[in-house]
Amino acid sequence: MAEQRIRVVLVDDHPVVRAGVRALVDAQDDLDVVGEAADSTQAVAVVGETRPDVVLMDLSLGDGPGGAETTRLVRELPSPPHVLVLTTYDTEADVLEAVDAGAAGYLLKDAPPDELFRAIRGTARGETVLAPSVATRLLQRAASPTPKVSPREVEILRLLAKGLGNKEMARELLVSEATVKSHLSHIYTKLGVDTRAGAVATAIERRILRP
Amino acid sequence: MAEQRIRVVLVDDHPVVRAGVRALVDAQDDLDVVGEAADSTQAVAVVGETRPDVVLMDLSLGDGPGGAETTRLVRELPSPPHVLVLTTYDTEADVLEAVDAGAAGYLLKDAPPDELFRAIRGTARGETVLAPSVATRLLQRAASPTPKVSPREVEILRLLAKGLGNKEMARELLVSEATVKSHLSHIYTKLGVDTRAGAVATAIERRILRP
DNA sequence: ACCCCGGATAGCCGATCGGATGATGCCGGA
DNA sequence: TCCGGCATCATCCGATCGGCTATCCGGGGT
Numbered sequence: 001m002a003e004q005r006i007r008v009v010l011v012d013d014h015p016v017v018r019a020g021v022r023a024l025v026d027a028q029d030d031l032d033v034v035g036e037a038a039d040s041t042q043a044v045a046v047v048g049e050t051r052p053d054v055v056l057m058d059l060s061l062g063d064g065p066g067g068a069e070t071t072r073l074v075r076e077l078p079s080p081p082h083v084l085v086l087t088t089y090d091t092e093a094d095v096l097e098a099v100d101a102g103a104a105g106y107l108l109k110d111a112p113p114d115e116l117f118r119a120i121r122g123t124a125r126g127e128t129v130l131a132p133s134v135a136t137r138l139l140q141r142a143a144s145p146t147p148k149v150s151p152r153e154v155e156i157l158r159l160l161a162k163g164l165g166n167k168e169m170a171r172e173l174l175v176s177e178a179t180v181k182s183h184l185s186h187i188y189t190k191l192g193v194d195t196r197a198g199a200v201a202t203a204i205e206r207r208i209l210r211p
Numbered sequence: 212m213a214e215q216r217i218r219v220v221l222v223d224d225h226p227v228v229r230a231g232v233r234a235l236v237d238a239q240d241d242l243d244v245v246g247e248a249a250d251s252t253q254a255v256a257v258v259g260e261t262r263p264d265v266v267l268m269d270l271s272l273g274d275g276p277g278g279a280e281t282t283r284l285v286r287e288l289p290s291p292p293h294v295l296v297l298t299t300y301d302t303e304a305d306v307l308e309a310v311d312a313g314a315a316g317y318l319l320k321d322a323p324p325d326e327l328f329r330a331i332r333g334t335a336r337g338e339t340v341l342a343p344s345v346a347t348r349l350l351q352r353a354a355s356p357t358p359k360v361s362p363r364e365v366e367i368l369r370l371l372a373k374g375l376g377n378k379e380m381a382r383e384l385l386v387s388e389a390t391v392k393s394h395l396s397h398i399y400t401k402l403g404v405d406t407r408a409g410a411v412a413t414a415i416e417r418r419i420l421r422p
Numbered sequence: 423a424c425c426c427c428g429g430a431t432a433g434c435c436g437a438t439c440g441g442a443t444g445a446t447g448c449c450g451g452a
Numbered sequence: 453t454c455c456g457g458c459a460t461c462a463t464c465c466g467a468t469c470g471g472c473t474a475t476c477c478g479g480g481g482t
Contacts, residue, residue, distance in 0.1 A: 014321045016297075020231025062321065086227075088299065110225045110273065150428060163409020165468070179430045185471075186428090194470075197407040198374020204415050204422050211415050211422060361458060376438070389461050396441075397458090405440075 006124045009035040009050055009081070011043040011070065012058035017109070021056060021086070024113050031120060040065035044073050052081045053124045057103070059087040059094055068097040075102035084123040086116070094207060095134055105129035147190040149208055156183045157203045160196055217335045220246040220261055220292070222254040222281065223269035228320070232267060232297070235324050242331060251276035255284050263292045264335045268314070270298040270305055279308040286313035295334040297327070305418060306345055316340035358401040360419055367394045368414045371407055 008025055010033060012018050022033045035050040037043035039061050047055060055074055059067035071083045084105040085098045095106055105123050107116060108131045119129040130138065149157070159169045166184070170177040188194050191202045203209045219236055221244060223229050233244045246261040248254035250272050258266060266285055270278035282294045295316040296309045306317055316334045318327060319342050330340040360368070370380045377395070381388040399405050402413045414420045 014231075015324050016228060016231040016235065016320050016322075016327070018231065019234045019324070020225075020227040020229065023230045023234035024227065109227050111227075113226050113230070116227070152429065160408045161412035163404045163406040163412070165406070167468085175429085176431055178432055181470075182430070184469090188470085193374045195374040195376070195407070196469080197371045197411045200408045200411045201372035201374070201415070201420075201422075204412070209412075211412075363459065378438085386459085387461055389463085390459070392440075393460075395439090399440085407439080 005030055005032045006054060006120065007032050007034045007050065007052040008120060009033070009037065009043075009047055009052040009055045011037045011055060011061070011067070012086075013038050013060070013062040014058070017058070021116075024116065025120070028117055031117065039063075040070040040073065043070050044077070047074050047081060048077060051079075054120055055081050055083045056086045056120070057083050057098075059085060059089070059098060068094075068101045068103075071098060071101040071103050082123045082126060084119055084129065095138060106134045107131050108133065149187065149190055149203075153183050153187050153190070154208060156180065156187060157199065157209055160184075161200045161203070161209055216241060216243045217265060217331060218243050218245045218261065218263040219331060220244070220248065220254075220258055220263040220266045222248045222266060222272070222278070223297075224249050224271070224273040225269070228269070232327075235327065236331070239328055242328065250274075251281040251284065254281050255288070258285050258292060259288060262290075265331055266292050266294045267297045267331070268294050268309075270296060270300065270309060279305075279312045279314075282309060282312040282314050293334045293337060295330055295340065300418075317345045318342050319344065360398065360401055360414075364394050364398050364401070365419060367391065367398060368410065368420055371395075372411045372414070372420055 008031055010018050010021050012021070015038075018036050018038075022036070025031045025033050034052055035046040037046045041064070043055070043057075057067045057071055061067055061070065065073070067085065067087065071085070074080055074083060080102075082104040083102060084107060085103045086107050086109060087094070088109050098106060104126070105119055105128055107119050107129065111119075111131060122129045155173060156169060159172055164172065166177050166180045169180045173180070184196075184199075187199055191199055191206070193199050193202055200209070204211050219242060221229050221232055223232070226249075229247050229249075233247070236242045236244050245263055246257040248257045252275070254266070254268075268278045268282055272278055272281065276284075278296065278298065282296070285291055285294060293315040294313060295318060296314045297318045297320060298305070299320050309317060315337070316330055316339055318330050318340065322330075322342060333340045366384065367380060370383055375383065377388050377391045380391045384391070395407075395410075398410055402410055402417070404410050404413055411420070415422050
């Protein structure tokens with residue numbers, strides 16, 4: 001059956017997870033783990049050397065560039081491999097970021113091994129593979145596009161989460177209180193809330209703020 | 212060297228992680244993985260049957276009872292095994308909960324394999340093993356004890372994160388607005404904040420609320 | 423050239439919040 | 453038994469917030 005083994009590289013900062021995926025994937029006779037990387041730099045190097053068909057990419061890589069950025073770097077290599085994101089979270093922001101970084105699929109770590117194998121094979125063939133829960137979220141977001149929060153607004157959100165009042169934010173950002181209120185109004189509109197507490201909760205949920 | 216193999220049971224809802232730990236641990240000749248469980252019920256059953264020396268416990272087990280509660284259940288069995296918590300997060304609330312559920316150690320999943328092995332051996336001998344970053348947090352918290360947030364207050368926090376006003380919360384919880392404000396004041400004191408937004412951010416950070 | 427958007431600013435006003443203070447009832451541990 | 457924590461309720465008041473309306477400017481895209 002295995003005309004040609006599918007060559008896989010793992011990118012994950014957790015040794016345990018790498019060992020797990022390797023153990024599972026190597027047990028399949030049409031799949032080969034040809035390399036591992038724990039961070040972004042290693043990932044690019046290993047992919048360049050081993051020229052795999054598929055890269056399994058974790059999104060949180062500890063310090064340094066994250067999985068999304070690493071995906072972008074890998075996809076910019078000549079004749080790049082397909083990237084299958086394999087991660088714990090299914091927050092919409094993560095998915096979107098990964099997808100527009102060039103990821104071909106998105107799986108959650110709690111997926112049963114079978115699903116993982118099918119996903120790898122599909123990705124190798126150039127198919128797009130999404131975990132059901134992720135697909136659902138994507139569709140929801142597609143229906144109501146998330147307006148982008150501007151950098152300045154993120155700044156406001158950060159201070160908001162620290163519990164600052166408008167006056168204090170104004171001082172902190174060297175602008176007038178009126179400006180702060182203006183930003184806040186825009187934030188409310190974009191996040192679909194109408195209170196500061198709701199804005200903070202939604203911002204964290206959407207991963208605009210890191211908890 | 213290996214006078215007596217150390218018998219280990221894995222409890223984790225991620226197949227990938229179970230495979231990883233199993234692969235790593237089984238490769239050590241003094242350690243034996245004698246069972247796996249994906250949820251709380253399975254965990255208790257498997258531990259009861261296999262009578263391991265050490266249980267490696269993930270804290271987030273998907274639906275149903277979590278790792279802390281499961282740790283408690285396992286520790287209530289006759290001549291119970293030592294429980295080593297192996298998880299992704301090192302939030303103070305998690306650690307405390309696990310420790311007073313009877314866990315003997317706390318390791319993070321990004322720990323290098325060596326550390327994991329040493330931790331398992333230590334735990335088997337009845338030692339207390341804490342990841343450095345966890346130990347640090349514990350000490351910090353020991354200095355300034357975190358006041359417990361009451362169930363009712365958590366309820367308030369939940370609604371707060373949804374952006375409700377005091378009046379709306381009162382209606383929702385079938386109490387007077389005065390009561391809501393009273394709860395809020397207590398929450399502010401306990402969390403060390405003085406605004407709703409700050410309370411939400413801190414509550415999420417402390418994992419009192421799930422994002 | 424034109425227009426839209428992000429960012430900054432202003433004033434107004436009603437609704438809401440946050441702090442202070444005080445009181446009651448219940449339950450569980452010392 | 454007594455104390456403390458939890459949950460409940462009440463009032464008062466100054467500070468703050470949130471919505472609304474409007475203006476201005478600079479840069480990027482059509």
